[in-house]
Amino acid sequence: xxxxxxxxxxxxxxxxxxxxxxxxxxxxxxxxxxxxxxxxxxxxxxxxxxxxxxxxxxxxxxxxxxxxxxxxxxxxxxxxxxxxxxxxxxxxxxxxxxxxxxxxxxxxxxxxxxxxxxxxxxxxxxxxxxxxxxxxxxxxxxxxxxxxxxxxxxxxxxxxxxxxxxxxxxxxxxxxxxxxxxxxxxxxxxxxxxxxxxxxxxxxxxxxxxxxxxxxxxxxxxxxxxxxxxxxxxxxxxxxxxxxxxxxxxxxxxxxxxxxxxxxxxxxxxxxxxxxxxx
Amino acid sequence: xxxxxxxxxxxxxxxxxxxxxxxxxxxxxxxxxxxxxxxxxxxxxxxxxxxxxxxxxxxxxxxxxxxxxxxxxxxxxxxxxxxxxxxxxxxxxxxxxxxxxxxxxxxxxxxxxxxxxxxxxxxxxxxxxxxxxxxxxxxxxxxxxxxxxxxxxxxxxxxxxxxxxxxxxxxxxxxxxxxxxxxxxxxxxxxxxxxxxxxxxxxxxxxxxxxxxxxxxxxxxxxxxxxxxxxxxxxxxxxxxxxxxxxxxxxxxxxxxxxxxxxxxxxxxxxxxxxxxxxxxxxxxxxxxxxxxxxxxxxxxxxxxxxxxxxxxxxxxxxxxxxxxxxxxxxxxxxxxxxxxxxxxxxxxxxxxxxxxxxxxxxxxxxxxx
Numbered sequence: 001x002x003x004x005x006x007x008x009x010x011x012x013x014x015x016x017x018x019x020x021x022x023x024x025x026x027x028x029x030x031x032x033x034x035x036x037x038x039x040x041x042x043x044x045x046x047x048x049x050x051x052x053x054x055x056x057x058x059x060x061x062x063x064x065x066x067x068x069x070x071x072x073x074x075x076x077x078x079x080x081x082x083x084x085x086x087x088x089x090x091x092x093x094x095x096x097x098x099x100x101x102x103x104x105x106x107x108x109x110x111x112x113x114x115x116x117x118x119x120x121x122x123x124x125x126x127x128x129x130x131x132x133x134x135x136x137x138x139x140x141x142x143x144x145x146x147x148x149x150x151x152x153x154x155x156x157x158x159x160x161x162x163x164x165x166x167x168x169x170x171x172x173x174x175x176x177x178x179x180x181x182x183x184x185x186x187x188x189x190x191x192x193x194x195x196x197x198x199x200x201x202x203x204x205x206x207x208x209x210x211x212x213x214x215x216x217x218x219x220x221x222x223x224x225x226x227x228x229x230x231x232x233x234x235x236x237x238x239x240x241x242x243x244x245x246x247x248x249x250x251x252x253x254x255x256x257x258x259x260x261x262x263x264x265x266x267x268x269x270x271x272x273x274x275x276x277x278x279x
Numbered sequence: 280x281x282x283x284x285x286x287x288x289x290x291x292x293x294x295x296x297x298x299x300x301x302x303x304x305x306x307x308x309x310x311x312x313x314x315x316x317x318x319x320x321x322x323x324x325x326x327x328x329x330x331x332x333x334x335x336x337x338x339x340x341x342x343x344x345x346x347x348x349x350x351x352x353x354x355x356x357x358x359x360x361x362x363x364x365x366x367x368x369x370x371x372x373x374x375x376x377x378x379x380x381x382x383x384x385x386x387x388x389x390x391x392x393x394x395x396x397x398x399x400x401x402x403x404x405x406x407x408x409x410x411x412x413x414x415x416x417x418x419x420x421x422x423x424x425x426x427x428x429x430x431x432x433x434x435x436x437x438x439x440x441x442x443x444x445x446x447x448x449x450x451x452x453x454x455x456x457x458x459x460x461x462x463x464x465x466x467x468x469x470x471x472x473x474x475x476x477x478x479x480x481x482x483x484x485x486x487x488x489x490x491x492x493x494x495x496x497x498x499x500x501x502x503x504x505x506x507x508x509x510x511x512x513x514x515x516x517x518x519x520x521x522x523x524x525x526x527x528x529x530x531x532x533x534x535x536x537x538x539x540x541x542x543x544x545x546x547x548x549x550x551x552x553x554x555x556x557x558x559x560x561x562x563x564x565x566x567x568x569x570x571x572x573x574x575x576x577x578x579x580x581x582x583x584x585x586x587x588x589x590x591x592x593x594x595x596x597x598x599x600x601x602x603x604x605x606x607x608x609x610x611x612x613x614x615x616x617x618x619x620x621x622x623x624x625x626x627x628x629x630x631x632x633x634x635x636x637x638x639x640x641x642x643x644x645x646x647x648x649x
Binding site for chain 1: 353354355375378379383385387388389390391392393394398402403405406407408
């Protein structure tokens with residue numbers, strides 16, 4: 001640990017440009033998040049194992065219930081981008097819980113009284129949570145060839161880009177919630193009231209086209225729906241014809257992309273503002 | 280001194296604070312600091328200054344405003360009114376400068392449990408922009424000083440309470456701050472560890488010419504400060520060196536017990552009308568100018584048989600009692616939560632009763648089973 005970062009620490013002095021100083025602050029907070037993520041082997045392992053388990057067992061189960069003649073597409077292939085989106089969202093949101101943890105164990109105060117700016121702490125935390133989710137997404141994407149999904153290097157990079165955008169939005173959303181929370185217990189309540197419905201209504205587990213109208217309406221205005229749709233457009237683009245993908249998507253790819261960018265920007269501003277008021 | 284004079288003086292000192300922001304001699308300057316939470320006034324117009332290299336203690340019961348003051352000085356809380364300068368920087372306008380020039384040890388532990396001792400220090404060095412060379416040097420120094428060098432690769436979660444405290448103090452020193460703030464650093468520790476931590480703090484202070492600002496509710500800890508401020512209900516009740524505060528009480532304290540206390544008290548009042556005598560429990564207590572000379576006289580004059588007798592110099596406990604009219608630990612019993620303006624007392628009582636009820640039920644069950 002010491003040798004890796006020795007260059008970084010010695011080169012920065014008071015004279016550095018403010019922009020680099022702030023980047024450095026964000027890096028410090030991010031670095032600590034990552035350090036803790038890799039230190040917790042069990043969490044690290046389950047974060048990759050659980051989505052695959054769900055994909056294989058749940059996916060195969062559904063396929064067994066609905067025979068191929070009834071379903072016009074391979075359910076596991078449909079399920080694959082959904083499971084990526086759902087698991088990285090849950091991962092990103094639950095990574096932000098580290099703030100509540102830090103608050104409970106006191107470490108948050110150590111960070112808050114340091115000379116680092118609040119906005120940088122918020123951004124560092126968001127990027128830390130995003131990184132853990134992207135890392136998880138990366139491992140799940142590696143399994144694509146085993147599900148007969150055609151992939152290329154370009155497609156892989158594009159997928160990682162979308163994964164980053166979705167994870168970032170969810171992390172920022174998490175920071176927004178968490179900066180108001182005082183206790184661990186409140187987080188589990190929050191995840192049940194907000195996170196679970198968001199994931200279920202995002203079209204990750206089933207197409208939302210045939211849902212009753214009230215549920216479909218909820219799904220259409222769910223920010224995660226855009227992320228799942230975007231992932232589906234990208235990952236399945238070489239496996240299924242576009243007409244088939246659009247049959248179980250709510251939005252076109254360009255709509256999804258524009259929405260994701262705007263959502264990420266707005267949510268960043270709001271959550272940084274909220275984090276500034278933390279005490 | 281007339282009223283006008285006082286006014287003049289105070290306005291002068293205000294100006295001088297404004298001017299002497301970079302005054303070499305003063306580490307902390309506070310002028311008429313106030314903090315209000317809705318109806319509750321936590322800090323009520325306090326003024327004081329701390330010299331460089333001084334150990335300054337804030338002594339007071341829980342809820343007296345100690346932590347609020349320290350939080351304002353550390354920029355964690357903003358004052359309702361008043362001025363405060365730390366290392367010459369205004370705590371409101373120059374918060375970042377203040378933060379990087381001070382070291383903090385809070386009441387509660389603020390370490391990262393998942394990381395090792397060394398990693399905790401490393402993160403702190405990063406946060407405070409300490410260069411790598413300096414970090415390696417000071418890491419070794421502070422870890423050796425607080426006797427944690429051998430455990431530097433262990434995770435903090437395996438540490439005992441005293442070790443965590445020592446590591447926190449070590450961490451607060453990594454960036455070599457000019458002032459070290461210690462908010463009840465020894466709370467919840469056993470006496471041995473407490474002494475060790477004070478030894479440690481003082482050895483650092485000697486080496487580094489640190490200014491130390493500490494709050495405590497242990498009177499023997501306040502004794503070691505150069506100067507102490509006794510704070511109660513958000514106001515400074517007294518501020519001086521511990522010896523001077525003790526002198527304020529007057530001479531020595533004699534407590535004695537007789538077989539017939541009533542008669543002894545009567546005789547005392549008759550023979551020594553210049554001294555006050557008080558009854559505390561089974562003992563009689565009096566304050567006299569020079570106890571060693573008075574003691575033989577007292578023994579001769581009192582006719583009832585004396586059971587026990589003690590002569591001692593006044594302690595800070597006596598000072599505190601004199602100034603605030605009560606013992607320092609009394610306030611502990613009061614429930615917290617008054618800042619909401621709601622009295623939760625009855626609710627807690629209700630809960631307690633319930634717990635007691637269920638407990639007795641359980642014990643009943645256990646008995647039945649047996």
